[in-house]
Amino acid sequence: MGLVYRQAGRRVWLLKYYQDGRPIVESARTTVKDDATTLLKRREAAIVDGLPMSNRIGRLRFDAAAAALLQDYRLRERRSLAVTERRITKHLAPYFGGRRLATIATTDVKAFIAHRQDVGVRNRKGQRVRDVSNAEINRELTLVKRMFSIAIKDGLQLHRPYIPLLPEHNVRTGFFEPEQIASVLAHLPAFIQPVIRFAYLTGWRVDSEILPLEWRQVDFAAGEVRLDPGTTKNDEGRVFPMTVALRQLLETQHTEHVRLKTAGQIVPWVFFRLVANGRGGEKFPRPIAAFTKAWKAACRAAGCPGRIPHDLRRTAVRNLVRAVIPERVAMTMTGHKTRSVFERYNIVSQGDLRDAARRLDSVSEASALRSKG
Numbered sequence: 001m002g003l004v005y006r007q008a009g010r011r012v013w014l015l016k017y018y019q020d021g022r023p024i025v026e027s028a029r030t031t032v033k034d035d036a037t038t039l040l041k042r043r044e045a046a047i048v049d050g051l052p053m054s055n056r057i058g059r060l061r062f063d064a065a066a067a068a069l070l071q072d073y074r075l076r077e078r079r080s081l082a083v084t085e086r087r088i089t090k091h092l093a094p095y096f097g098g099r100r101l102a103t104i105a106t107t108d109v110k111a112f113i114a115h116r117q118d119v120g121v122r123n124r125k126g127q128r129v130r131d132v133s134n135a136e137i138n139r140e141l142t143l144v145k146r147m148f149s150i151a152i153k154d155g156l157q158l159h160r161p162y163i164p165l166l167p168e169h170n171v172r173t174g175f176f177e178p179e180q181i182a183s184v185l186a187h188l189p190a191f192i193q194p195v196i197r198f199a200y201l202t203g204w205r206v207d208s209e210i211l212p213l214e215w216r217q218v219d220f221a222a223g224e225v226r227l228d229p230g231t232t233k234n235d236e237g238r239v240f241p242m243t244v245a246l247r248q249l250l251e252t253q254h255t256e257h258v259r260l261k262t263a264g265q266i267v268p269w270v271f272f273r274l275v276a277n278g279r280g281g282e283k284f285p286r287p288i289a290a291f292t293k294a295w296k297a298a299c300r301a302a303g304c305p306g307r308i309p310h311d312l313r314r315t316a317v318r319n320l321v322r323a324v325i326p327e328r329v330a331m332t333m334t335g336h337k338t339r340s341v342f343e344r345y346n347i348v349s350q351g352d353l354r355d356a357a358r359r360l361d362s363v364s365e366a367s368a369l370r371s372k373g
Contacts, residue, residue, distance in 0.1 A: 002040045004033060015040045019047050026057065046158055058102040060156040065101050065147040066093060072150055077230075079208075087140050091116065096144075101151055106162045109144070113137055113166065134166035141165055174311035175318055176200070176304070183302035191273040192291050194253055198271070199309060201246050203316025203334040206309045208232070211288050213270045215257060218250055225250070227335075238335050260285060 002017035013028040013036035026043070028036035043057075066088050073081045095112050096104060116137050120128045141163055151157035176184070181200055185193050195210055202225070204210050209227055217226045225246070229237040242250070253270055260267050267285040274283035299307045313334070320330040 002044055004028070004036045004040055015043060017043050017047070029058075042158065057156060057158060058100065060101045060151050062096040062099050062101055062104070062147075063093065065151055068150050068154070069143065069147050072146075084143060087143060091140055092143065101148065101157055104144075104161065106164070109141065109161065109163050113141075113164075116140070133168075135168050138165045138168065174307050175315040176307070176311060180302060180304050181312075181315070184298045184304070184307075187298035187301040189291075189294055191271075191288065192294060194249060195271050195288065195291075196309070196312065197249050198246070199312040200315060201243065201249070202240050203313045203320070204238075204240070205232075205313065205335075207290075209335075211269075211271060214268045215254070215270060216268070218254075218270060220247075220250070220254075223247070232335055236335070238332070240333055 002015065004013055004015060006013050011031045013030060013033055015024075015026045015028050015036065017024055017026075017040060024043075028039050030036055030039075070081070070085060070088070073084055078084070095115060096108075116132050120132050121130045123129050142165075145160065145163050148157060148160035148163075152160065181196070185196060188196060195206065198204070198210055199206050202210075204227070209232060212231070213225070213227075217228065218224075219226065220242075223242040225240045225242065227238040232238055240246075250270070257267050257270075265285060269285070269287050271288055272285045273288050275286045276282070277284045295309060296305075299305050317330065317334055320333065321327075325333075
């Protein structure tokens with residue numbers, strides 16, 4: 001049984017309780033005995049529920065919780081580590097830094113949201129340049145949620161306050177019709193065109209999955225292109241079967257690979273560019289980095305400004321659905337783990353609606369003929 005007691009000459013009550021036969025002594029941080037008794041009952045209830053207990057409960061400060069979060073990201077090799085560090089350093093730490101995690105309540109979270117909305121996004125001179133989006137604030141609030149979760153698992157916190165998230169209205173709906181992607185390709189530099197064709201056919205992510213692709217991941221005999229486990233967003237491997245168009249694209253790239261190999265230049269990447277090195281005029285293969293400027297210029301010239309390479313992923317999903325490929329198979333090919341996200345990418349175009357209308361007309365005409373007969 002636990003015990004509430006007070007040392008001679010002191011007003012603050014102490015708690016003593018047991019977990020696995022080990023005594024734990026903790027300050028109730030109150031001079032009111034009823035409050036200390038209530039806290040003791042919470043501790044004992046948490047032990048019954050199997051939660052780890054420590055006399056350090058409630059003492060964890062925000063800065064230590066943030067450090068534990070970053071350590072967790074490093075151990076799990078999360079690719080968002082750099083972005084997470086920046087969000088904590090620029091926004092969360094200046095507001096919550098120095099506070100005990102146990103003192104952060106829902107009202108404090110709401111005050112943080114109001115603060116972020118009021119401050120907005122500022123340039124280096126401190127001038128406000130735009131409003132901060134709900135999505136940006138939600139990503140920061142998600143980090144706070146994660147800090148509480150880690151602290152609870154480590155036995156340093158008993159509960160997490162309700163942390164509200166803001167509604168997001170920034171779901172993109174862009175996609176490319178065949179004539180649009182053909183026009184964009186015509187305005188792109190030659191070395192970028194195969195990358196975009198590959199993305200259009202597979203729906204794979206350009207920066208993290210297509211640009212780093214190497215020839216060891218291409219199996220012409222099996223007719224497959226593979227992504228290694230740990231290189232995708234969900235860390236799972238992936239296989240995409242070669243269609244006729246995909247095989248032709250890869251064979252063209254491989255022909256150039258063989259030519260350079262014969263010339264003594266080994267190129268491990270499927271997609272690359274030739275860059276001059278020095279004044280001799282000789283060009284050497286290099287991996288393709290970002291091509292944002294060329295992409296934006298091509299989209300403007302093609303009459304579809306504002307499109308992003310990720311719209312190719314939405315387009316590929318829609319093409320798979322149009323081809324009546326089973327949903328579970330299509331999700332495996334594109335790397336979607338949940339049906340809700342896959343459905344968000346499956347966009348209905350005006351052309352799809354017109355096709356549906358034509359089919360309805362056909363059904364109506366056939367019914368009318370049968371009624372006349």
